[in-house]
Amino acid sequence: MASVLINLVIFAALIVALVRLQGGQLSLSVRVFIALVLGTLFGIGLQLVHGTGTPALQTTIDWINVAGNGYVQLLQMVVMPLVFAAILSAVARLHDASALGRISVLTLGTLLGTTTIAALVGVVMSLAFGLTAEGLAQGAAETARLTMLETSYAPRVADLTVPQLLLSFIPRNPFADLTGANPTSIIAVVVFAAFLGVAAIRLLRRDPEKGRSLLNLIDILQAWISQLVRLIMALTPYGVMALMTKMAATSNAADILNLGKFVVASYLGLAIMFVVHAVLLSLTGVNPLTFYRKIVPALTFAFSSRSSAATIPLNVEIQTRRLGVPQTIASFSASFGATIGQNGCAGLYPAMLAVMVAPTVGIDPLDPAWIMTLLAIVTLSSAGVAGVGGGATMAALIVLPAMGLPVTLVALLISVEPLIDMGRTALNVSGSMTAGTVTSQILGQTDKAVLQSRDERGLQSA
Numbered sequence: 001m002a003s004v005l006i007n008l009v010i011f012a013a014l015i016v017a018l019v020r021l022q023g024g025q026l027s028l029s030v031r032v033f034i035a036l037v038l039g040t041l042f043g044i045g046l047q048l049v050h051g052t053g054t055p056a057l058q059t060t061i062d063w064i065n066v067a068g069n070g071y072v073q074l075l076q077m078v079v080m081p082l083v084f085a086a087i088l089s090a091v092a093r094l095h096d097a098s099a100l101g102r103i104s105v106l107t108l109g110t111l112l113g114t115t116t117i118a119a120l121v122g123v124v125m126s127l128a129f130g131l132t133a134e135g136l137a138q139g140a141a142e143t144a145r146l147t148m149l150e151t152s153y154a155p156r157v158a159d160l161t162v163p164q165l166l167l168s169f170i171p172r173n174p175f176a177d178l179t180g181a182n183p184t185s186i187i188a189v190v191v192f193a194a195f196l197g198v199a200a201i202r203l204l205r206r207d208p209e210k211g212r213s214l215l216n217l218i219d220i221l222q223a224w225i226s227q228l229v230r231l232i233m234a235l236t237p238y239g240v241m242a243l244m245t246k247m248a249a250t251s252n253a254a255d256i257l258n259l260g261k262f263v264v265a266s267y268l269g270l271a272i273m274f275v276v277h278a279v280l281l282s283l284t285g286v287n288p289l290t291f292y293r294k295i296v297p298a299l300t301f302a303f304s305s306r307s308s309a310a311t312i313p314l315n316v317e318i319q320t321r322r323l324g325v326p327q328t329i330a331s332f333s334a335s336f337g338a339t340i341g342q343n344g345c346a347g348l349y350p351a352m353l354a355v356m357v358a359p360t361v362g363i364d365p366l367d368p369a370w371i372m373t374l375l376a377i378v379t380l381s382s383a384g385v386a387g388v389g390g391g392a393t394m395a396a397l398i399v400l401p402a403m404g405l406p407v408t409l410v411a412l413l414i415s416v417e418p419l420i421d422m423g424r425t426a427l428n429v430s431g432s433m434t435a436g437t438v439t440s441q442i443l444g445q446t447d448k449a450v451l452q453s454r455d456e457r458g459l460q461s462a
Contacts, residue, residue, distance in 0.1 A: 003050070004056055004063075007046060007056075007060040011042065014038055018035055022234075027297065028233065028234075029304070032304040035244070035304070036240050036244050038241055039248065040247075042245050042249075043244060043245040043248025046245070046248075047249045047250075047251075060249075061245075061249055067239060067241075068242030068246055070239070071238065071240075072239070072243070074235065074239075075307050076180070077232075078225075080177075080189055081228070082225055082229055084193045085226075086334065087189075087194055088193040089219065089331060090327075091194050091196075092200040092201065092214075094197075094328055099328075103332055103439060104332070106439040107333050108340065111337060111432070112340070112341045114273070114341065114431050115343055115347040115378065115431075116347070116375050116378070117276055118269075118344070118351070118427075120371075121273060122351030123352075123374065124269075125269040126352045127366070128265070131261065132360070134360055166380070168187075169191060171188040174192040177189050187383050190335065200215065200218065232310070236304075244418075247419075263420060266352065267420070270344060270424065274292075274427065277430055278291075281437060281438065291437065294318060298311055298315050299426045302425045302426045303425060306418070306421050306425045307425065309338045312338055315429060315433060319437070321450070324446045324448060324449070325437055329440050333433065337428065337435060337436075340382060341382050341383070342382060342431065343431040344423065344425065344426075345424045346381065346382035347378060347382060349424060350396045353396050353410065357400065358403075358405065361405060361406070373403070374399075381399050397410065
């Protein structure tokens with residue numbers, strides 16, 4: 001028990017050190033990265049001192065989970081209000097319902113199109129590296145993970161056909177969806193918010209006085225929710241340190257090495273998708289080097305926090321203040337990008353898993369018809385995958401059963417999941433910002449002076 005107390009005292013001291021950094025000149029992104037490094041080193045130290053699976057280590061991690069899992073739950077708490085307020089405000093500010101169609105088509109088209117490409121890249125990576133689910137070990141941690149998936153996640157998406165998936169996007173009880181009652185609740189909230197926004201536009205036309213009052217209320221709501229999000233974001237360094245401590249302390253180095261080829265293939269696939277984003281930007285007249293230089297804070301925060309949703313405020317701010325994208329388009333792309341067409345979590349990852357599992361059930365992953373079906377299902381199922389921890393798992397649990405494949409592999413990759421999730425999240429955010437920038441360029445609404453400026457303005461959210 002004494003060793004547990006010592007461990008917790010050290011963890012508390014690290015938190016105090018992070019608190020002291022808050023008063024300095026370091027940005028939130030930098031502090032989150034420092035927390036990531038500290039958590040990793042502390043976790044490795046715990047494992048070296050206590051060994052894997054010892055009671056002292058387990059008890060220590062149980063207490064540290066209060067900070068780590070508590071932070072994740074707070075992120076999940078703000079996702080629905082954040083997306084609702086962002087979409088409602090974005091639509092209401094259009095003052096022209098017809099503009100909503102053009103922005104939506106271009107934004108969603110870019111997000112879903114790049115997701116399809118990401119899925120294809122995932123297929124190619126799995127085949128090129130010869131990845132397969134055969135021979136992967138299932139230890140105690142993997143068994144526990146599988147049990148949890150079968151009892152908690154799988155029932156929510158079991159027997160969910162593609163038509164049912166599409167139908168679930170239409171809100172039946174928006175208040176239930178606001179609680180996250182269904183696997184696709186988040187996209188139903190997006191649709192509900194969009195309808196409310198269009199209704200606000202109609203009210204503004206027919207009764208300008210009431211319409212202006214409503215718009216003021218919407219602005220107040222968004223500002224209120226933004227402050228809530230900033231409050232939770234301020235806790236990110238502590239949550240990230242706790243999560244990285246758990247990962248480093250409980251990871252088995254041998255398991256990671258055994259899955260090293262999968263990690264390498266995943267990150268190579270992610271790198272290819274960053275290049276795809278760069279090509280799209282070039283085709284619309286944006287210098288990719290300028291783009292990536294300006295969005296580094298968002299990518300750093302996404303990589304460290306592993307949350308696309310938590311990155312929404314920073315995402316919008318960078319698009320408007322550094323890339324010259326209008327507020328409406330930025331809010332659309334950031335919000336939709338955290339819920340639809342996540343290139344990393346909902347595109348690349350489930351496609352790789354499907355190719356790895358297919359040979360174990362007698363399916364030829366080289367069959368063109370099978371690959372085309374996989375790409376279609378991955379693209380459609382990418383809608384409504386929440387940009388908070390668990391999004392990739394949910395996407396895989398939708399795609400694999402839809403392809404007639406077992407979900408066991410999702411549990412077998414638990415040891416490397418956090419390592420890959422960081423890169424996937426950064427790609428998700430890059431995809432959403434690419435969608436916003438491309439949409440703005442095509443519609444001719446980009447502020448060229450801001451985009452071409454080398455004056456990197458300070459960011460409130462960073």
